[in-house]
Amino acid sequence: MNPSSESRSIILEHVSKSYREDGSVVHALNDASAEFKRGRLALVLGPSGSGKTTLLSLIAGFTQPTSGAVTVFDTKPTDLPPAKLQLFRAAKIGFIFQNFLLLDWLTVEENVALVAEFAGRNSAVSHARAALERVGISHLAGRYPANLSQGEKQRAAIARACVNNPHLLLADEPTACLESKQGFEIIKILHSIAKDENRCVIAASHDLRLIDYADGIFRLEDGVLKTSGPCATRDSYNN
């Protein structure tokens, strides 16, 4: 598809997800409808077990919705065959994990270049260097993750997520393992990625500091997704 004619949204239409656990049916997500747009940082707030990870995995196509439809830039990920789905993820979706999850047997640069290779890009290393440059840790390219601080690890994880210039960034508790100052810096980076690079950033978190930077806030409680409005503030959320 021509990028210019491509839809700029991730659309959830009456999406439900249920699964069986210990003989009983668990409704992880109940009739969720939402639209996440490029150029915006969407925050999905909710306690542990509320369905945040289920929501992210549905968007990325790791699980099939029990009912409803998930469309990511005009594509229904779960309709794609395995090889194309993987290429779609590598090229169109960046992932940031709670515990960074960098591969400790590769250097920072190799961690980032690996994802560029997955997307079939030539000169993966030079793309990796550019991505590291953008998050300000190009000087750490040759180090192994074990030798990085928590903040540096998360920057490396963001570089890895952004190396293929994906339209969508999914962040699962991106500030959970960070100290206050480092967490704040990461929030600003995510905000900048959404605004300056025109990407859709969806962050599942319970970190209320993100509210001030979010363009759209969604609350997930017991599998029910509620919109708190695009201009919600920390105070209004708390209220």
Added chain:
Amino acid sequence: MRRSLKYSVRSLRRQPFRTAFTIGAGSLCAMLILFLLSVYNGVEVGSLTYIRYNKADFWVLQEGTGNIMRGSSILLTAYGDALRQVPGVARVSPVLFVLAQAEANGRTSTIYIAGYSPGDTLGGPPQIVSGRNVEKAGEIVLDRSFALKSGIRVGDSVTVHREKLKVVGISSGTNMFVIQYAFTTIEQARSILGYPNIVSCYLVRLSDPQDRDVVVMRIAEDVPGIDAFSQDEFVENNLREMRAGFLPILLIVSAISAVVLATILTAILVMNIAESRKDFAVVMVLGSPPSFLPKLITGQAMLLSLSGGIISLILIFPVTAALENFFPELSTAIDALQIFTVICMVIVIGLVSSLVCFQRLKRIYPLEAFE
């Protein structure tokens, strides 16, 4: 493929001790197989060099006996006279094989004596490495490894069935591993055996080798009770006998070694996969092609098995040399075919182990990365 190999190397480097252990175990298994193959080759060389060297047009034995390895052919000397009468036969050389106890330096060992006529060109040792051939009764030529094992030199004496024989030469290419050839005159061999006028076989030379088929027919008509084999047939018969006795053991031990190698390799790979489960889930989430992880595991398996194979190839030469030094009767021979066989075997084991591990990979789910 090169990229996959790079990531395989990197992932193996996380566990240097385990990787070294696996390569070490693999090299030991591969070396054991290579060693057995080289012993087999050595036995084949030692067993057949005597026959190959004595290039007769026919080997004539008692009817129903096709080899000298595990057959007891007994012919009267009258058969030799009859063979000499067959038109087309130029020369008939008798040989008598006797299994006997030889005592030297307070040590008793069994030797396989080939008694022949020193005046004939056929029936003697393939190569004399020290001293000379036997010329008369009371003399003996011993195999080099037997002489080394027993501490015997040219000029020493050995006692065979109460007869003291002077060692006049040392031969090579006459070590059959379980037993060694020795050479003496046919009269001396008969004296040791205690029966006159008998031989084990006749080595026949023809006036014109082109007449082979005709002469075979004449021998069958004129000299009943014997079998005549061409040189190639006779080599093949003896080779078959040797293999029948040696190959099953070789194959069983080799198969056990291969299974041990495959088991170790698979266990290590499964352990690596179990420990890397989260990493592999992350890699799936990040969009790895479906072939990435199978290639990574195949790369690991091939690196481990081939490294073991290559190390075994490097070590086998000094190891066999050292073993031959300690055990002179041990005779090994390594050739390109054996090296090729072992390399192919470790490749196949690596592939089989990785195939087994693919099932483990199928049980890793991307969502594990979010747990």
